Amino acid sequence: MWSFSSDSPVRIMEVCGTHTHELFRTGLRFSLPPWVKLISGPGCPVCVTDDRDLAKVIMMAREYELTVLTFGDMLKVNTEFGSLASLRSEGRKVEIVYSPVDAVTYAKQHPDERCMFVSVGFETTMPSAAVAVKEAIELNIGNLFFFVNHKLLPPALDALLSTGDMDIDGLILPGHVSAIIGRRVYEPILLRHGMPGVITGFTKDHMRTGINLLLNLVVHHEAKVLNAYPEVVQEDGNPQAKELIEKYFEPTGAHWRGLGFIPNSGAKLRPEYNHLDAEVAFPVSEPMVHPPHGCRCGDVVLGTVDPVDCPLFGTVCTPQNAVGPCMVSSEGACAAWYKYGGLRHV
Amino acid sequence: MKILEINGKKAIAEFLNVQREIRLDAVPHAKVGDHVMVHAGLAISLISSEEALDIQNMWKELGEDVELFI
Numbered sequence: 001m002w003s004f005s006s007d008s009p010v011r012i013m014e015v016c017g018t019h020t021h022e023l024f025r026t027g028l029r030f031s032l033p034p035w036v037k038l039i040s041g042p043g044c045p046v047c048v049t050d051d052r053d054l055a056k057v058i059m060m061a062r063e064y065e066l067t068v069l070t071f072g073d074m075l076k077v078n079t080e081f082g083s084l085a086s087l088r089s090e091g092r093k094v095e096i097v098y099s100p101v102d103a104v105t106y107a108k109q110h111p112d113e114r115c116m117f118v119s120v121g122f123e124t125t126m127p128s129a130a131v132a133v134k135e136a137i138e139l140n141i142g143n144l145f146f147f148v149n150h151k152l153l154p155p156a157l158d159a160l161l162s163t164g165d166m167d168i169d170g171l172i173l174p175g176h177v178s179a180i181i182g183r184r185v186y187e188p189i190l191l192r193h194g195m196p197g198v199i200t201g202f203t204k205d206h207m208r209t210g211i212n213l214l215l216n217l218v219v220h221h222e223a224k225v226l227n228a229y230p231e232v233v234q235e236d237g238n239p240q241a242k243e244l245i246e247k248y249f250e251p252t253g254a255h256w257r258g259l260g261f262i263p264n265s266g267a268k269l270r271p272e273y274n275h276l277d278a279e280v281a282f283p284v285s286e287p288m289v290h291p292p293h294g295c296r297c298g299d300v301v302l303g304t305v306d307p308v309d310c311p312l313f314g315t316v317c318t319p320q321n322a323v324g325p326c327m328v329s330s331e332g333a334c335a336a337w338y339k340y341g342g343l344r345h346v
Numbered sequence: 347m348k349i350l351e352i353n354g355k356k357a358i359a360e361f362l363n364v365q366r367e368i369r370l371d372a373v374p375h376a377k378v379g380d381h382v383m384v385h386a387g388l389a390i391s392l393i394s395s396e397e398a399l400d401i402q403n404m405w406k407e408l409g410e411d412v413e414l415f416i
């Protein structure tokens with residue numbers, strides 16, 4: 001029989017950064033019993049983007065005088081090669097877009113600029129990026145290139161659960177990624193690791209239900225994958241969205257902060273769209289990078305430490321002066337802990 | 347977001363008085379008046395009006411600037 005206490009709690013990982021923030025913001029995190037410990041996972045796309053990939057973007061923009069189009073969260077992430085924000089202060093154009101299709105519109109309106117859209121995100125963002133690629137082809141936009149750095153969640157979960165030092169009893173699985181990929185895809189991975197998981201939405205009620213269902217599975221040792229968000233998540237996901245992804249992208253190995261290199265855990269443009277691939281059009285040498293000194297973001301995304309365990313948290317590293325991406329990104333665990341949790345373990 | 351107007355695969359949608367142009371490529375059966383979940387400018391799922399209301403209420407309660415998030 002399980003017996004849980006605050007010394008030996010049930011350890012639940014909320015995989016998705018949006019869940020991390022919503023659990024804090026709605027106050028649900030603070031109303032859970034002390035024998036339930038929530039651990040933030042790797043589901044923050046900016047946080048898991050490897051420094052070398054961002055450094056490459058910066059090198060390409062400098063060397064080939066590119067206009068960079070990006071989601072706002074990427075702007076302040078620092079590498080040894082600078083950040084996109086610092087690129088801007090050097091005089092390069094760095095524009096924030098709300099959606100990948102906005103990048104197509106921008107390139108169309110600025111035919112004298114060579115533009116690169118930095119396409120990051122999990123499966124949730126990929127259909128939208130695919131629509132942008134489609135649109136760039138249909139409109140015959142010749143001055144837009146895609147730096148594709150998408151990440152795929154199931155292989156990352158497999159890698160995460162395969163690392164020996166994971167001490168997790170169950171997973172809260174992301175509602176939005178699952179809207180695209182469905183429930184079934186998790187099953188072989190979680191069952192192989194004997195790990196229960198519950199796909200959960202983002203309102204307080206959704207999250208409460210998801211956590212209750214997951215606790216029930218943990219207590220009864222049932223390694224099942226339940227869908228507590230059936231109004232949005234279908235068994236096999238969204239077929240049109242998956243079709244868009246498959247038409248324009250294919251799996252490739254990817255570097256993840258914290259998790260290292262994982263085969264088939266990323267996506268790149270299919271070879272027939274090579275002419276739109278920024279890495280083909282603007283080759284640069286592989287940069288040598290090191291994570292920011294003292295930053296434990298790699299361990300934070302693995303859930304092996306809490307943000308407050310980082311010696312820089314809240315002192316040297318704050319949202320106004322972020323050292324690592326987990327504090328920069330609005331989905332980052334360090335940002336959530338700083339904004340809602342203060343300096344204590346919660 | 348609630349779909350106000352459809353023009354091919356593009357649509358105008360609204361959430362808490364903020365309007366955006368969105369794409370409907372992944373929800374081809376969406377109609378004017380339907381509620382959709384939108385991510386990075388693309389509707390990824392139809393949702394019920396109850397679900398949409400729940401999400402709206404959550405945002406109203408939180409009082410954050412919705413323009414920054416959608």
Ligand code: SF4
Pocket residue numbers: 294295296297298300307310311312313314317318322323324325326327328334
């Ligand atoms: S608090 Fe800052 S320095 Fe520490 S792990 Fe988080 S992002 Fe890195």
